[in-house]
Amino acid sequence: MVKLEYLLPLFLRGMPHRMTAWQSRLSAKIDQLSESLVEFRRNLHRNPEVSGEEFQTSLTLYQILGDLGLAVRMGPDGRGVIADLDTFDDDGSTAIALRGDIDALPIHDCKEVDYCSRKDGVMHACGHDAHATVILGAAQALQQMTRNGELPWPIRARFIFQPAEEICTGARDMIKAGALEDVSAIMATHMEPGLPFGKVGFRKGELTASCEEIRITIHGSSGHGARPYEANDPIAAAAQLINTLYLALPRVTQTHEAVVASFGQIHGGASPNVIPETVKLDGTLRTLLPQTRLDTIQHIHRIAEGIAMATQTEIDVQFELGTDAVRNDANLIDLLKESCVELMGMPGVYDIPRASMGGEDFSFYLDHVPGAMVRLGCATPGSDHWPMLHSTHFDIDERVLPFGSNLLARSVVAAFEPGSRWHQQLLTSRTSSHHDSPPD
Template sequence: MSPVETDADVEHEIDRFSREHAAGWIAYRRERHCSPEPSGEEHETSHSVCERLKSLGIDAHIPERGVGVVADLLLGTADELTPAIAIRADIDALRMPDRKSVSYASIKEGLAHSCGHDVHTTIVLAVAELLTHLKQSMSDHLPSARFRLLFQAAEESCDGARWMVEDGFLKNVQSILGVHVEPNLLAGQIGVRYGVFTAQVDELFIDICGRGGHTARPHSTTDPLHAAAMLVCQLYQMVPRSIDVRDSAVLTFGELHGGMASNVIPDEMHLAGTLRTTSAESRTELIDRIRSICRQFEAVTGNEIRVDFRHPLGSVVNSARETSAFQKAATSIVGRENVIILDRPSMGGEDFAVYMDHCSGSQIRLGCAASLPWPHLHSPLFDIDESAIALGARVMTRTALSLAGMPQLLLTSPAAHSSGKDEDGSA
């Protein structure tokens, strides 16, 4: 039997198993969706994932921190020393309400899976089921490989990936794969991008301290509130004109606190926001410019202004090898016309970037909208077209196997020849 025939059998079995188990995967996603847990507190989710993996015969454990799950799945002659391909899912939810009218809406007040991490968790569990089934039913057709499954806590707080690295779970990992749902793409579409995939993110904190007083006599104060209002406007105007216009950057404040009474000018104002950039040069230029403007405002307003940038997070930069494997896997399933080459990076942050300081990797966008427009990520109405779950599992499984030594797996589907475009999406 030729390699193409062998890989076609594997491909067929992936698709057959996915159709057969799609309803169960949807049920599990709904179970997780109604029981969200915030960053660093994903104890129930971690236990559920760990037990499900152990039921498949996979060596899985919860790290000493008490949240997250790490598991190794071995094929062929691979052992614990074999360089691994990691497959990552984030598992935490958001502190926000769920306002959907569905049977699986959150039962926990003020917590919601509005960023799709329940979907990511289910997809990687489905990949584990698929690989286990293939190992049991057609092991002679598979390469020797070690897959490390990372169910990461605390993505929203940007702590979880760092924890995984600090605890040593990226040692001897050569590649890492990730997926994120995308409500701007229809279910059945896959978004891929080579190179910079997400923005660098810095949290910005500004304290303005001066002399408050009576609102009837602002002339006898340094009016920190007025200074804060002017500073926000000035910084918003500054960003687009301080860097190369071809670069993407955005500064947004989400907090402005100060004062306790309508007739009292406060002594202090506190601002917090994020600076998002897509190049190291723009980041450096804007941080320097923000500090410079704040120094100028100190002189003009007579207030002390303290600026603090915290928790820097780098960009996800998709590697060519893994991204190409994702693109080919997606094309083999949904056809070239449904593989969307994303023309610009997301301005969102993603701590998947932390892993890429230690190995190559790639992340894709999985279309999840039943129609467009669709409720966006972090919306209290966010939900998915659940057909995306099985598709995500199929794409991830094929990509992982191709990187492990089955490149022909991506060339056997007629869907791969259903478009007149080249594999890079060009005409």
């Protein structure tokens, strides 16, 4: 007889679904991999590589995935890896892709742990080491089930380990390298230190903001600091411009629409008593909706023209798109949410109330195929003041690694169940956009 003390935690967790035979086997495989996943992630954390330099990380992943027996290829310039698992007897299905990023940040690691970064000024402070580990765990478990004949039906999965997310070039490079060829959907996770382990954040539609770089050059005329009336001061114009933008943009944006404009760099002048000729400003613009983005850009141009006229300077404003907004596909969110409930019960589901104003180059994949990103709670439950993303003390509760692998792997298998609604919605409609070459 099953003791009540064993049943009680299931009721407290909201009764996770009883697992089928293949789901039980998958969970067992993931459990067996847990220690190796933790060690792999710690090795990446010790040896981080910034965007554009992910050569050793890519080579390590290439070797591991190749040893698994997956069809594996390197990304452009020896950075990034694409691996394929196909158990179909013919070419009758598209693949579902899982994406993890692999680059680190130029941040010094201040944690006192044995897996602290060994590179001064470089650190995995955004969880990319964990993202890559989650995808690797899913690949390992699914390949083991394939070798043992334990998959319930054929699947076709692609595992994308992407470089240069932090500088918004990696996704486009991997797409050009064929990462989305014959792919019908893509899924990813992101660490979320604002949620405890055991919670998964879901949101349909906009999850992150579009990110635009603002580059402004103000041309004036130089002069002596003691006689500003003889010059057209670009520093004074810059101060007016920044203040006016910060005050005016909220007044011309509808209250239910989110807009953030911030300047992080001001460059101008070489001497404290000389009014310079030129000042340069660099900032960021974040919006959620395409029309809001266009309207805000127009407002910024109009305000700059007014300040230029008032200060008798020339103000050149340029915008450079970093990433578009991540817009999650509703069907994929439902698929991932169902898998989460199977694993953790309804208490594991956290519905994200509003989009983040942060950016993610995962959005570039969504220009070509439906996709979804979920946020995995990675703080230890009960902890106070868990370090947030890009913190010098950022870390994760490492139980999130096997959980994330399980969540993604079972979602891939479930999507291929013959006759299921996921199979109908995600895999049977092979539109031309899945095969067109992406634009340069």
